[in-house]
Amino acid sequence: MGLITETLPAVIEKFPGGSLIVTSMDYAINCSRANSLWPLTFGTKCCAIEMLMATGAAHQDLSRFGAEVARASVRQADLMVIAGAIVKKMAPRMRMLYEQMAEPRYVIATGACAVSGGPFMYNSYSIVRGADEVIPVDVYVPGCPPRPEAFFWGLLALQKMIKEGESVRRPGIRRKPVMAALPNGMTAADVRAEIQRELEQDNVIDVEKEAESKPWAAKVKEWIRKSSSIS
Numbered sequence: 001m002g003l004i005t006e007t008l009p010a011v012i013e014k015f016p017g018g019s020l021i022v023t024s025m026d027y028a029i030n031c032s033r034a035n036s037l038w039p040l041t042f043g044t045k046c047c048a049i050e051m052l053m054a055t056g057a058a059h060q061d062l063s064r065f066g067a068e069v070a071r072a073s074v075r076q077a078d079l080m081v082i083a084g085a086i087v088k089k090m091a092p093r094m095r096m097l098y099e100q101m102a103e104p105r106y107v108i109a110t111g112a113c114a115v116s117g118g119p120f121m122y123n124s125y126s127i128v129r130g131a132d133e134v135i136p137v138d139v140y141v142p143g144c145p146p147r148p149e150a151f152f153w154g155l156l157a158l159q160k161m162i163k164e165g166e167s168v169r170r171p172g173i174r175r176k177p178v179m180a181a182l183p184n185g186m187t188a189a190d191v192r193a194e195i196q197r198e199l200e201q202d203n204v205i206d207v208e209k210e211a212e213s214k215p216w217a218a219k220v221k222e223w224i225r226k227s228s229s230i231s
Contacts, residue, residue, distance in 0.1 A: 027163075033078075033104065034159040035066035040077035042097065045084025047111035050145040060148045065155055074100040079158075080135075083145075085113035085120050086128040098135045106162070108154050109137045112144040119144075 043049070055062055062068040071077040074097050086094060098105065109131045112118035117129035131137050138161060141154035 030163045034162040036069075037065075037067040037079045037106070037155075037158075038069045038071050038077045039067055039079045039081055040074060040097070040101065041070045041072050042080055042094075043083045044086050044090060044094070045113060047083035047113065047145045055148045055151050060152070065152065065159070067155060075102060078102045078104065079106050079108070081108045081110055082114040082131045082137075083110040085118060086131060086134065087126050088128060089126075091128050091134045094131075095134050106139075106158055107131070107135055107137045108139045108141060108151075108158060110141045110143075110151060110154070111146055112142060115140050115142055 054060060067079065078101060080098060080101065082094070098107070109115050113120060113127070114131045117124075117127050120127040121129050128134060139154045139158045141150050143150050
């Protein structure tokens with residue numbers, strides 16, 4: 001695939017209609033990659049048993065998503081699913097496994113521990129506070145443990161990222177699922193500006209109206225009226 005994805009597009013685009021051929025190559029290659037993920041049989045703690053085993057069972061069936069070919073060898077796998085807390089002794093070994101995986105390789109952080117350290121991030125010296133401190137993560141799946149449906153959501157998000165976020169024109173450049181899903185013409189700056197407007201709108205308070213809406217406001221007014229009438 002190195003010749004096809006790195007050398008051939010630059011040669012083809014120089015000819016008339018070359019851009020159309022490269023775009024078609026993008027679609028074919030990305031669809032093949034997205035629907036033929038080979039996960040690594042790798043689990044670091046309890047989520048590997050509670051969630052990953054359930055997704056491989058007949059009721060959920062990973063093969064519907066083209067990701068059932070789990071491999072025990074990193075040289076045959078292109079998807080690492082980190083399920084469970086990562087201790088500092090395991091971190092360098094996890095990094096070594098990641099570097100030995102086939103390119104292009106992808107990572108899903110599954111569960112609160114893999115995402116941010118989970119409940120072990122407090123008063124613990126041995127837990128890494130998130131897998132992204134060790135290796136780059138493509139998709140985060142929250143939960144403790146996440147349900148199988150949540151994991152499939154993460155898998156579908158990864159497939160969407162692979163289909164829409166990569167191009168043979170720029171090998172090695174990958175867009176995250178959120179950026180891949182943005183409509184044409186919209187940038188991250190537009191999203192940040194919209195969030196800022198919403199926050200400012202939601203946090204502007206009319207002090208008098210806010211005070212009148214309180215349950216004790218009417219009682220205070222009645223007490224003031226009675227006090228003034230007595231005096």
